[in-house]
Amino acid sequence: MEHDTAAVASLPRSAAEAVPPWPIQLVVRLAVLGLFINGIAAVLGGIHYLVSFPPWLDGVRVLLVLAGCILTGVALSCRAELWWTWGLAAATALVGWVGLPETWDSYRLVLGVAVAVALGGALLLAVPKTWRLAAISLYLLFHFGGIFLATTSPHTHNYPAPMVTIQLYTRLYHPYLQFIYMRNAYHFYSPEPGPASLLVFLLRTDTGQHVQAVDPQTGNPYERKVYKHQWVVMPRRPDDVRDPLGLSYYRRLSLTEQLARGSPGVIVPEIFEKSEVQARRMTRLGLIPLHPTEPIGLQYRLPNSDVMRYLLPSYASHVILYHTPDVQTAARTTVKIYRLEHRTLRVETFAARQPDGSYASPFHPTTYLPFFMGEFDANGELIHPQDELLNWLVPVMPREPRPNDPDDPFRKTYLDYMSVHALDLTPQQVLRADESAGEVFNWSLLR
Numbered sequence: 001m002e003h004d005t006a007a008v009a010s011l012p013r014s015a016a017e018a019v020p021p022w023p024i025q026l027v028v029r030l031a032v033l034g035l036f037i038n039g040i041a042a043v044l045g046g047i048h049y050l051v052s053f054p055p056w057l058d059g060v061r062v063l064l065v066l067a068g069c070i071l072t073g074v075a076l077s078c079r080a081e082l083w084w085t086w087g088l089a090a091a092t093a094l095v096g097w098v099g100l101p102e103t104w105d106s107y108r109l110v111l112g113v114a115v116a117v118a119l120g121g122a123l124l125l126a127v128p129k130t131w132r133l134a135a136i137s138l139y140l141l142f143h144f145g146g147i148f149l150a151t152t153s154p155h156t157h158n159y160p161a162p163m164v165t166i167q168l169y170t171r172l173y174h175p176y177l178q179f180i181y182m183r184n185a186y187h188f189y190s191p192e193p194g195p196a197s198l199l200v201f202l203l204r205t206d207t208g209q210h211v212q213a214v215d216p217q218t219g220n221p222y223e224r225k226v227y228k229h230q231w232v233v234m235p236r237r238p239d240d241v242r243d244p245l246g247l248s249y250y251r252r253l254s255l256t257e258q259l260a261r262g263s264p265g266v267i268v269p270e271i272f273e274k275s276e277v278q279a280r281r282m283t284r285l286g287l288i289p290l291h292p293t294e295p296i297g298l299q300y301r302l303p304n305s306d307v308m309r310y311l312l313p314s315y316a317s318h319v320i321l322y323h324t325p326d327v328q329t330a331a332r333t334t335v336k337i338y339r340l341e342h343r344t345l346r347v348e349t350f351a352a353r354q355p356d357g358s359y360a361s362p363f364h365p366t367t368y369l370p371f372f373m374g375e376f377d378a379n380g381e382l383i384h385p386q387d388e389l390l391n392w393l394v395p396v397m398p399r400e401p402r403p404n405d406p407d408d409p410f411r412k413t414y415l416d417y418m419s420v421h422a423l424d425l426t427p428q429q430v431l432r433a434d435e436s437a438g439e440v441f442n443w444s445l446l447r
Contacts, residue, residue, distance in 0.1 A: 313380025
């Protein structure tokens with residue numbers, strides 16, 4: 001009996017007795033050292049505004065901030081139950097944000113979020129437990145309220161969403177859900193998923209050579225530069241299917257969907273018919289016609305301002321730098337970007353036999369609507385802001401091939417005006433071109 005009593009008395013009576021916490025002195029030293037290292041990076045950043053530094057010092061600043069954040073993060077993980085460790089973590093992240101070069105904007109964004117999270121953690125630990133539980137409960141209600149509004153804000157058939165829902169979602173929840181990436185159809189399907197978008201890039205590298213050519217619109221001869229062309233599709237199967245469920249492919253598909261966000265109010269018929277945008281488009285009807293079945297207002301898609309300012313330039317720079325061997329080649333390369341909206345066939349169309357006995361292909365080129373989003377250089381600068389076809393649909397038209405037509409050796413059932421526009425060719429040249437040889441866009445890349 002005495003032995004049992006002694007055994008019970010020797011058991012730890014608290015978590016601190018079972019696993020002794022890290023010494024406060026060690027935690028303080030690690031956190032302060034991390035803050036000090038980030039302070040050095042911040043001082044270097046301040047001096048950089050006064051004196052020009054060699055470029056390699058920016059890398060030193062990044063490494064210093066990384067080391068400082070790691071040290072303070074270790075200190076925080078050692079004693080996460082203390083509110084002041086979270087406060088030191090917030091201070092370290094804030095000083096690190098100042099110490100980072102401006103070009104490391106994504107890293108700065110991460111540290112900005114870390115500041116907010118650390119301050120929130122410090123505040124939660126500083127208040128009584130009842131208030132802490134209340135704050136966490138309110139946040140969970142706010143979060144799931146956003147999910148509820150994300151699924152109910154779209155209109156259903158002829159019934160619009162309630163005004164309160166629209167106002168709350170637009171003004172409050174949309175920025176929040178966009179930030180935590182719970183806005184895309186990758187997460188929500190309400191009421192139905194829209195058409196998927198693919199991105200097609202045409203890289204044009206100036207070879208320094210010139211040839212005589214004829215303007216397809218005016219018929220006048222002119223001297224044209226010779227370019228080396230390369231088509232890039234994002235995402236592409238099977239290259240981007242890197243797991244059994246294809247999750248890597250669909251995540252990349254959600255990246256392309258970011259460019260599909262358009263500004264409201266640009267398709268009002270009365271305003272659109274009188275706009276300069278439509279007037280410029282009409283000057284190119286002789287070479288590239290409008291789509292025969294799409295309303296003209298829907299053939300022009302103006303992207304949101306953040307898409308035009310940030311996403312398109314960054315996508316263009318990435319594609320050029322990734323697919324060129326050196327800086328000199330990248331400087332001579334531009335990229336034309338097309339967003340292809342893939343329309344799903346109706347069930348009746350998919351099930352019906354065609355006159356030749358075959359079934360319609362869900363990947364036929366005419367099921368894609370290519371929108372031209374601009375031509376950019378390696379710095380992400382839009383080259384022709386007044387391009388007649390900028391943000392316009394460049395159609396892929398169905399056609400019936402004629403038997404024994406020498407101008408149509410491949411008997412194409414479509415006319416690819418995207419290749420006409422991208423490569424500055426005539427429709428007849430596109431018909432005669434061999435897709436498999438890369439002379440025009442190869443639509444089999446999308447299957």
